[in-house]
Amino acid sequence: MISIMKAAILAIGSELLGPVRLDTNSLRITEALERYGVELVAKSVIGDRREALVDELRRRLAEAEVVITTGGLGPTADDLTRVAVAEALDRRLWIDEELVERIRALFARFGREMPAVNRRQAEVIEGAEILDNRRGSAPGLRLEEGGSTLFLFPGVPRELEGMIEHHLEPWLAERAAAAGRVEGIERRVLKAACLAESALEERIAPAYGRFGREWIGVLASPGEIRIQTTAHGSADERRRRLDEMQEALRELAGDVVFADREEDTLESVVGELLKRAGRTLTTAESCTGGLVAERLTRVPGSSGYFLGGVVSYSNPMKVELLGVELAVLESRGAVSEEVARAMATGVRSRYRSDYGIAITGIAGPGGGSDEKPVGTVHLAIAGPGDGDVDHRRRWFPGDRERVRRHSAQLALDMLRRRLLVELGELAAPGPEG
Amino acid sequence: MISIMKAAILAIGSELLGPVRLDTNSLRITEALERYGVELVAKSVIGDRREALVDELRRRLAEAEVVITTGGLGPTADDLTRVAVAEALDRRLWIDEELVERIRALFARFGREMPAVNRRQAEVIEGAEILDNRRGSAPGLRLEEGGSTLFLFPGVPRELEGMIEHHLEPWLAERAAAAGRVEGIERRVLKAACLAESALEERIAPAYGRFGREWIGVLASPGEIRIQTTAHGSADERRRRLDEMQEALRELAGDVVFADREEDTLESVVGELLKRAGRTLTTAESCTGGLVAERLTRVPGSSGYFLGGVVSYSNPMKVELLGVELAVLESRGAVSEEVARAMATGVRSRYRSDYGIAITGIAGPGGGSDEKPVGTVHLAIAGPGDGDVDHRRRWFPGDRERVRRHSAQLALDMLRRRLLVELGELAAPGPEG
Numbered sequence: 001m002i003s004i005m006k007a008a009i010l011a012i013g014s015e016l017l018g019p020v021r022l023d024t025n026s027l028r029i030t031e032a033l034e035r036y037g038v039e040l041v042a043k044s045v046i047g048d049r050r051e052a053l054v055d056e057l058r059r060r061l062a063e064a065e066v067v068i069t070t071g072g073l074g075p076t077a078d079d080l081t082r083v084a085v086a087e088a089l090d091r092r093l094w095i096d097e098e099l100v101e102r103i104r105a106l107f108a109r110f111g112r113e114m115p116a117v118n119r120r121q122a123e124v125i126e127g128a129e130i131l132d133n134r135r136g137s138a139p140g141l142r143l144e145e146g147g148s149t150l151f152l153f154p155g156v157p158r159e160l161e162g163m164i165e166h167h168l169e170p171w172l173a174e175r176a177a178a179a180g181r182v183e184g185i186e187r188r189v190l191k192a193a194c195l196a197e198s199a200l201e202e203r204i205a206p207a208y209g210r211f212g213r214e215w216i217g218v219l220a221s222p223g224e225i226r227i228q229t230t231a232h233g234s235a236d237e238r239r240r241r242l243d244e245m246q247e248a249l250r251e252l253a254g255d256v257v258f259a260d261r262e263e264d265t266l267e268s269v270v271g272e273l274l275k276r277a278g279r280t281l282t283t284a285e286s287c288t289g290g291l292v293a294e295r296l297t298r299v300p301g302s303s304g305y306f307l308g309g310v311v312s313y314s315n316p317m318k319v320e321l322l323g324v325e326l327a328v329l330e331s332r333g334a335v336s337e338e339v340a341r342a343m344a345t346g347v348r349s350r351y352r353s354d355y356g357i358a359i360t361g362i363a364g365p366g367g368g369s370d371e372k373p374v375g376t377v378h379l380a381i382a383g384p385g386d387g388d389v390d391h392r393r394r395w396f397p398g399d400r401e402r403v404r405r406h407s408a409q410l411a412l413d414m415l416r417r418r419l420l421v422e423l424g425e426l427a428a429p430g431p432e433g
Numbered sequence: 434m435i436s437i438m439k440a441a442i443l444a445i446g447s448e449l450l451g452p453v454r455l456d457t458n459s460l461r462i463t464e465a466l467e468r469y470g471v472e473l474v475a476k477s478v479i480g481d482r483r484e485a486l487v488d489e490l491r492r493r494l495a496e497a498e499v500v501i502t503t504g505g506l507g508p509t510a511d512d513l514t515r516v517a518v519a520e521a522l523d524r525r526l527w528i529d530e531e532l533v534e535r536i537r538a539l540f541a542r543f544g545r546e547m548p549a550v551n552r553r554q555a556e557v558i559e560g561a562e563i564l565d566n567r568r569g570s571a572p573g574l575r576l577e578e579g580g581s582t583l584f585l586f587p588g589v590p591r592e593l594e595g596m597i598e599h600h601l602e603p604w605l606a607e608r609a610a611a612a613g614r615v616e617g618i619e620r621r622v623l624k625a626a627c628l629a630e631s632a633l634e635e636r637i638a639p640a641y642g643r644f645g646r647e648w649i650g651v652l653a654s655p656g657e658i659r660i661q662t663t664a665h666g667s668a669d670e671r672r673r674r675l676d677e678m679q680e681a682l683r684e685l686a687g688d689v690v691f692a693d694r695e696e697d698t699l700e701s702v703v704g705e706l707l708k709r710a711g712r713t714l715t716t717a718e719s720c721t722g723g724l725v726a727e728r729l730t731r732v733p734g735s736s737g738y739f740l741g742g743v744v745s746y747s748n749p750m751k752v753e754l755l756g757v758e759l760a761v762l763e764s765r766g767a768v769s770e771e772v773a774r775a776m777a778t779g780v781r782s783r784y785r786s787d788y789g790i791a792i793t794g795i796a797g798p799g800g801g802s803d804e805k806p807v808g809t810v811h812l813a814i815a816g817p818g819d820g821d822v823d824h825r826r827r828w829f830p831g832d833r834e835r836v837r838r839h840s841a842q843l844a845l846d847m848l849r850r851r852l853l854v855e856l857g858e859l860a861a862p863g864p865e866g
Contacts (some may be wrong), residue, residue, distance in 0.1 A: 017473045019464035019620070020652070020661065022455050031452035040450045041485060044477035052474060052496075059492070063485075187451070213511065217448055228453075283744070289730025290723030293744040297722025300798050300833060308750035310743055311716070311726040317741035317784060321754065351750060365733050400733060 004037045004179045005065035010056060012072035012081050013155060014047035025070045025160050032164050034185040036172035037232070038066060048072065053084035061088075061148045068168070071155030073138035075118040081152055082123045082141070089145050091126040095119060099130065103137050131167045135159045140167060186238040190227040190249055192256040193266055193413040200225050204252045211245050222402050223409030224266070227253065255426055258416060266412045267295040273419035274305040279354040279384075281415070283309035284322050284347035286334065287361035287377065291408040307353050312343065322346035333372070335360050340378035341389050348382040355418070356382040357411050363403045377407045381414050383422075390414060436472035437612040438498035443489060445505035445514050446588060447480035458503045458593050465597050469605035470617040471499065481505065486517035494521075494581045501601070504588030506571040508551040514585055515556045515574070522578050524559035528552060532563065536570050564600045568592045573600060619671040623660040623682055625689040626699055626846040633658050637685045644678050655835050656842030657699070660686065688859055691849060699845045700728040706852035707738040712787040712817075714848070716742030717755050717780035719767065720794040720810065724841040740786050745776065755779035766805070768793050773811035774822050781815040788851070789815040790844050796836045810840045814847050816855075823847060 009030070011023035026043050033040055041064055046056050053072075060067045072081030086093035099122035107114040121138050124130060131140035131151075136159040141152040149171075153163045176184075192200060197220040204227065207216060217228040227249055231241035250257050258269050274281055283293050283306075293309035296302050312318040315329050323346040324339055332338045340358050348356030361377030368374035375397060381390045392414065396406040420426035442463070444456035459476050466473055474497055479489050486505075493500045505514030519526035532555035533547075540547040554571050557563060564573035564584075569592040574585040582604075586596045609617075625633060630653040637660065640649060650661040660682055664674035683690050691702050707714055716726050716739075726742035729735050745751040748762050756779040757772055765771045773791050781789030794810030801807035808830060814823045825847065829839040853859035 015650075017463070017476065019460050019467060020650075022457065022460065024455065027452050027455065030450070034452060041482075042477060042479055042489070043450065044475060046475055047473075049474075055496075056475070063488075187453075213509070214447070219448070219454075230451075285723075287730075288727075289735075290718075290726035290742060290744065293723035293746075294721075294727045297720075297744070297746060298834065298837075302722075303746055306746050308744045308746040308754075309723060310754070311723065311730070311741045313726075313730060313736055313739050313741040320784070321741075321743070351753070401731065404731075 004176060004183065005039070006041045006063070007033050007038045007066045007068065008041055008060040008064040009043040010060055010067065010069045011043070011045045011155070012048070012053065012069055013045075014049075014078070016045045016071070017047050023070070025155065025157060028157075028161065028164060029068055029070075029168070032169055032172065033066075034187075036169075036176045037179075037183040037185065038172065039185075048078040048080050050080050050084050050087070053080060054088045057085060057088040057150075061145055061150065064148065066149050066151070068151045068153060070153050070160055073121065073140070073152060073154045075115070075120045075137075079120070082125060085141075085143070085150065085152060086125045089125070089143065089150075093123055093125050095122050096124045096130075097122070099124065099139065103139075106137055131163060133159055133163060134166065135162045142167070142171075183232050184235065184238065185230060185232050186235075186242060187228055187230050188242050188246060188260070189229070189262055190246060190253065190257050191259040191264070191266075192225045192227065192253055193258050193416075194223055194410050195225065195256045197225055200227075200253060200256070203254065204249055207245070207249050207252055210248065215245065216249070222398070222405040223413075227257075255417070255420070258413070265295075265298075266409065266416065268299045270412050270416050270419070271296065271299045271302055271305060273416060273423065274355075277419055277422055279419070279422075280305050280307050280352075281355045281357065282307050282347045282351045282353040284343040284356065284358040285309060285311050286313060286318070286343075286359060287363040288359050288404050288408045288411075289313065291404055292357060292359065292411055295408060295412070307351055310347055318343065321350075323350060335362055335372055335376060335378060337378055337380075337391055337393060340380040341382075341391055344380035344382035344389055354384050355415060357415060358382070359407050359411050361403065361407055363400045363407075365400060375403050377403065377410075379407065379411050379414060381411070381418055383418060390418060436616065437470045437609060438472070439474045439496070440466050440471045440499045440501065441474055441493040441497040442476040443493055443500065443502045444476070444478045444588070445481070445486065445502055446478075447482075447511070449478045449504075450480050456503070458588060458590060461590075461594065461597060462501055462503075462601070465602055465605060466499075467618040467620075469602075469609040470612075471605065481511040481513055483513050483517050483520070486513060487521045490518060490521040490583075494578055494583065497581065499582050499584070501584045501586060503586050503593060506554065506573070506585060506587045508548070508553045508570075512553070515558060518574075518576070518583065518585060519558045522558070522576065522583075526556055526558050528555050529557045529563075530555070532557065532572065536572075539570055564596060566592055566596060567599065568595045575600070575604075616666055617668065617671065618663060618665045619668075619675060620661055620663045621675050621679055621693070622662070622695055623679060623686065623690050624692040624697070624699075625658045625660065625686055626691050626849075627656055627843050628658065628689045630658055633660075633686060633689070636687065637682055640678070640681050640685055643681065648678070649682070655831070655838040656846075660690075688850070688853075691846070698728075698731075699842065699849065701732045703845050703849050703852070704729065704732045704735055704738060706849060706856065707788075710852050710855055712852070712855075713738050713740055713785075714788045714790065715740050715780045715784045715786040717776040717789065717791040718742060718744050719746060719751070719776075719792060720796040721792050721837050721841045721844075722746065724837055725790060725792065725844055728841060728845070740784055743780055751776065754783075756783060768795055768805055768809060768811060770811055770813075770824055770826060773813040774815075774824055777813035777815035777822055787817050788848060790848060791815070792840050792844050794836065794840055796833045796840075798833060808836050810836065810843075812840065812844050812847060814844070814851055816851060823851060 104114040128141040138154045143150045219226040229245040231238040290311045318324040324342040343358035344356045358380045364374035396403045442459045537547040561574040571587040576583045652659045662678040664671040723744045751757040757775040776791035777789045791813045797807035
């Protein structure tokens, strides 16, 4: 790909080298860079140590045409970005009295006197352009050095956002325009449910050959896989390319794909299908403890199709709320096909919804047996027809959280497929494969 | 502080240079390093480009005594860590047939044939020790170079966890023991519920003066605040210091603190209190859609005290499942004190638990009015006594997700306080303040 230039991001601050905080600022910067065809080649985090900063700055300036630092512009002694940059570039550093007055005025606007220590934020470096910070007291700086451009931005996310918008993006746009044909990067996503990563990879392998392995990324989490497509070129070229890749991948991956937009989730897609089919839903959950209901109700407007649910975490509640027969619970056990089916039909008929979801299983760590090990789950979907119940038994690996997440995901996906069949957009499945 | 050595972490993978994913692996590694007195001096992310990797490896090995890489050990062509390391260290690289057989056996254990491409994961570098990966097919490697040690670990978080536990920590422990007096860093946490960050800061301000601002960190999320304390020195010194800080902060913060261990959550603490009090619980949720039940059942063993719950997302379900009177629903509206109280007493008495939690509110974005704007929530806890119901009305700012999170958090915190009063560990509150 032809990028108009290479970039590096350097986050400064010892707190970012501890075991708690991550440099999230870089994501927002990367997004802006990519849009204007600038390729990020490295990002790093360095603590508040002058020598290390000087080294890192020199090195990144040698390998990238634009280097962006975040943090270390505050007024205290451990804010070393300005002095380190002056040293790395071998330039003079002084306090600009006019800038002191601007910072003083800023404090005055909030009815406060400028603390003496904030004078340090008026340090400027020989040849630097001062970049107005409309959301805080630390101005940014821009410097040119040996063909590279260095931006010094504050680390407070809200202030950084403003600096990107007011200073970085206009500069990038100008460079991109000057470069003529701009090759930006753009990404889209496909989301797939309930398939192993390796099985999905196998299905979409032909697309690697056709479009190039580096433009297709696969990212798996329990029960869900993201296929990310990337394209470069002009805005038109990118759109065309992404359309083409999405279509090919959708076809290869098949009906496991449930969404092609970042903002869609399995629960929002199921919600849309329920609305289109004019159907309502109730849930009966045991081992997932309300996770399916909680996910369904994350979606604004879900009260239009989701009537409610029952978390039947004890046998009496399965009997009283869902009408499961005590004899069945006792002979088959709470985690059984019979009970899952009875829960699904029970919740559906008692609370008069079109569909009923039921999940009963052993999430662990306790409660497993040889016959029904931890991770054993029975799922059932009762539909409008007479005796119309889909059932699955599954064993999910992993800990309590994974078993619960996998179970909720599969239940929603079973309902998604059921609704697609009802809407005539998917062929009815044969026996479970 | 005296650290026994300096470390650098290098995350490898182009996907970590995009605008979506962050290198979270480094946090877990940092925690292990800190415990053994190893100071992290830099962390960086480099894409799948050999030259850039070679440069970065050489440079980090020159400045740190231990360098840890994550990622790039997979079987595909863009997994370049092994070849880049061989080049950076100018060493031979070959495929170890014995290791191929070990990887093949691993696949066989899962009933699969090893794909030919996975042979690459058996590449070893001259002088490297092979580090067993018990959770995946990519073994790690350890190399010594000019007084520094280089660890190559896989990037899959679960696999990395295992590598840290089985290979990094024992190695660090050995080094620390050899170094004699070790000055490690250690952190602890206090967790507080349902208080504004600024209010908490005001309470704990005296501790800043006494212990130093830099050793106390405050991190807020909706309904929950973490107060993190840090101490350095020998294991004994750290423990003493942390005990002292925790005690002082607990006293200053007061009864908003619900936990002093990382692994404790509000739901696990409430679970413990229910067990100690010998009480059972049911829930009736409207706007939170099952979030309280879902959180309660994340805790292993929660079936011992949590009998189940109802997600009454529609009026008929409030009437049928909880016995709320239709007349009250119609005259007061579903989001009202009367309905919250009726839900709590209804779920408690119908399903025979000692306590009942009820939440009804307007999570938005729709459904608000002048009288009951989006974010209005009524919460109630019904207890064992006659007419024993705590009620609160709150308005929470923010979007649907925040309103739901705040509501669930406050409901659990109300129950926590109620149980502490019952157990005689908290004075009964006066009228709501």
